[in-house]
Amino acid sequence: MVKVFVPRDSTALSLGADRTAKAIQAEADKRGVDIELVRNGSRGLFWLEPLVEVETTEGRVAFAPVKTKDVTGLFDANFTDALSSEAQAHALHLGLTEDLDWMKKQQRLTFARIGVTDPVSLDDYIAHDGYKGLHNALNLSGEEIVQAVTDSGLRGRGGAAFPTGIKWNTVLGAPADQKYIVCNADEGDSGTFSDRMVMEDDPFVLIEGMTIAGLAVGATQGYIYLRSEYPHSLAILNEAISKAYAADYLGDDIQGSGKAFHLEVRRAAGAYVCGEETSLLESLEGKRGLVRFKPPLPAIEGLFGKPTVVNNVISLATVPIILDKGAQYYADYGMGRSRGTLPIQLAGNIKQGGLVELAFGVTLRELLYDYGGGSASGRPIRAVQVGGPLGAYLPESQFDTPVDYESFQKLWAVLGHGGIVAFDDTVDMSKMARYAFEFCTIESCGKCTPCRIGSVRGTEVMDKITSGEDNTKESHAKNIQVLRDLSDTMINGSLCAMGGMTPFPVISALNHFPEDFEPKNKAKVTSE
Amino acid sequence: MSTTLSATDLTKIEAHIAAHIGVPGGLTPLMHAIQDDIGYIPEEIYPQVSKAMALSVAEVHGFVTFYHHFRTHPVGKHVLQICRAESCQAMGSEQLETDIKTKYGVDYHETTKDGELTILPVYCLGNCACSPAVMLDDDVHGRVDMGVIEEIVSEVTNHG
Structure with a gap:
């Protein structure tokens, strides 16, 4: 009996892993191939899900991404004998999972078992x-x-x-x-x-x-x-x-x-x-x-x-x-005061999204290009937001920053929960800044005024800045000043990070991408 | 407050209330139990809830309205949640939202006339490496486009 692993992680399921698992079991039954189907967790190579693995004496061999339509062909290639030459010749054959570039340099401590074991066993x-x-x-x-x-x-x-x-x-x-x-x-x-x-x-x-x-x-x-x-x-x-x-x-x-x-x-x-x-x-x-x-x-x-x-x-x-x-x-892992490892999540407009656990010290650039493979769209990555909706946007000039709490703090940014969202050069950073306020409006608990009211005022100011109304150079400058003042009030006057950090994405977008905050309707800008 | 609640639903709700009396912080699990069972939280049961949980009706109302997940009106047979968060925006979710609204003729929090489908905004489904993402009932779908949306919606509703 050979063990075949098909993940049951939500992301794998979102790409059809349940259907793949069913198809594999049905085809095995039909052909009388004796398999034990294990629903493991995901290794975190999410661009390759559903990633199917077959146990061998050398370790687990990966085939990915396996859709239902691929299942017959895999059995035809005798994939359950994954070390056989026919299996190795299959187009979806990737080799030993542990030897994949994505996996072999990772330092999986917290995630040591993830993707390896049956989660509920x-x-x-x-x-x-x-x-x-x-x-x-x-x-x-x-x-x-x-x-x-x-x-x-x-x-x-x-x-x-x-x-x-x-x-x-x-x-x-x-x-x-x-x-x-x-x-x-x-x-x-x-x-x-x-x-x-x-x-x-x-x-x-x-x-x-x-x-x-x-x-x-x-x-x-x-x-x-x-x-x-x-x-x-x-x-x-x-x-x-x-x-x-x-x-x-x-x-x-x-x-x-x-x-x-x-x-x-x-x-x-x-x-x-x-x-x-x-x-x-x-x-x-x-x-x-x-x-x-x-x-x-x-x-x-x-x-x-x-x-x-x-x-x-x-x-x-x-x-x-x-x-x-x-x-x-x-x-022993890590750098400075950031000890150990961080499970980093690559997301957004990224070619190879997923989970990378590494010691602190790896740079954003290594993560975005060596692991992430650049943007999904193939266009240049213009900005990344690190640390969730309250985290700062970082431009390309800051991609050499190491993943380390203090290094991010120096840039007026946060590492947060280790999520990195990539945006290509089609992003309009003024829209992302407006969205930060909008999100705060929706999610504010309402207890303190800077957050509850400030976020609403923030969306209004953003609309004034970009709408094409009220766009003399002087009033534009004034609106930008209002945006900065408002952000300052929110940062210093809010009880928690909701209001206190919403300005991080806003002001970082403004500082690094000021060209996106120019009035959209330039015809209306007068030089008086 | 309307009194449209059926006797069956009322009995179910009363059982949930009875099961949560004395549970520490029991209001949240109670409200989940009610909504999971009958699809929403009818405002007319606030007096019974408040009595059982030793709260004022205003506190129960304040609680329900604070949380995005809880709703006081029935929704369609199926619920499509569309992620609006940054990662999905980076992969074109804004256009997807517009296209879905146009396709099914409903805005957020609205239900199609035949009562089949409700669409809701959601802020992150934790599927960010495969944006844009949606959740149809309890199933997450990744890297979706209108083709995928139409396919999955047509599997469970009459909407082609």
Whole structure:
């Protein structure tokens, strides 16, 4: 029997992986070929999905992209004997997956198992080093676990990059009858999908990470706050959680340790601002997702007023490998104060979009061209937005910037959750700036004025700037000044990043692409 | 408030309410349960919800209207969500939005006259490496164009 792998990740499904899997099984049955069809996660080479792999003595051999119409031909070429010369001669044969250029230079730590294992098989997880971190953690005190996370240099991968160990230490030191671990899985940034991949392609690593967090700080209840736009993640997480309970990896007596940790998925309801941690906590409490004042920090008074760790999916999913291989192993990757690796997501107008996990320090240019292969349209890449809708736009002159929190900060940009959205030279950056305000208008929680009103005024000013009305040189200059003043008010007067960072894409677009902010109807510009 | 709710739906809703009394932060899962089951959250049940969850009717209304996902009116049999976020814009989603609206004769939040299809905007489906993306009911589709849209919509509705 030969194992054939067809991914069940959402992106693979969005390109027909279910149909491909069915066709392969049907054709195998018809021909009497004995296969075991495994629905694995995705390796993250999304431009090649559905990417089908066949197990061989040399490793897994990839064929991609496999559509239903290709299935008969693959069987004709005897693809289930993937090392045979006929199989190798097939047009979709790519060779050993691990040897593909895209894969072989990656440093997959958090994503070590992703695309390799069956996401909902606990046996598979354990056979691929799963739960080693937890078993180590069970022999450590809370202080020792927190110390390991601190020493690893791990910083919040949701975007704020706050040191995870310091956050955990605060919760550890806060006396309370109940503490919580909350996983922020409200991955709303355009251009990001690494959280989704973890949840769909390796859910046990998140469960393990949250369990370790619970042991570390003394929390017995965890919640995964999952965005409602991810129905596949919901189903897979729930399946994995029930298996973890059945095998005593969750519950009142984890692996006979006498220690308890319970976990539940809670669905969000389509509010971007609920990715902000205090808004998220309000939402989890069953309220409108209005941002809270800080202090008190959630680590002191979080969910239901109790000390709460709020961490992003990737932060929590990185904890198991730190507890397995040691803090130093993780900290040995990276540059400066950005330790370890970052799962980077290539998106937008990019030829080869997908997931690249690398140590901090790789440059945007390497990512966009060596991995991404340039734009999908074949035109020059004019701008990239890094870090989601609140992240700055970077022009080509900044593509040599290394992926590193501090290097981005110096450019008045953010790395955020590691999503990179590419735009070719047909983009109108004034439209993207206007869209940033529009998005803020739609998604503002409404608590503070600079965000709630400022975003509306922002779209109006953008319309004035580009519409062709009110376009004397003098009034144009005035409108640009209003745009800058408004942005300044939003940055300094908003309670959270929603209003406070919306000006990042706006002002970066204006600074780097001023030509796009010229009045569209030049005939109306007078020189008085 | 209208009173169009059928006795069957009312019974279902009452069961959901009963199941969520005492659940910490239970209002969100309760509202999901109701909407998943009958397709929307009828405003006429706010008094029962508020009583069960120890909230005012105004708080329940405020909660439902805060979240884009919750709706207080029925939608079509099928829902097509079109991603409007940056990554999809970089791949021409703006034109796609216009073409879809023209093709089916509806704007966002509207339903075709035969009640088959509702279109909604969405801000990111997490399928950004294969933009533009849409979600038809619970299925995401990547790298779509009008040809793909027409194909997938015609598979589930009478719209060719």
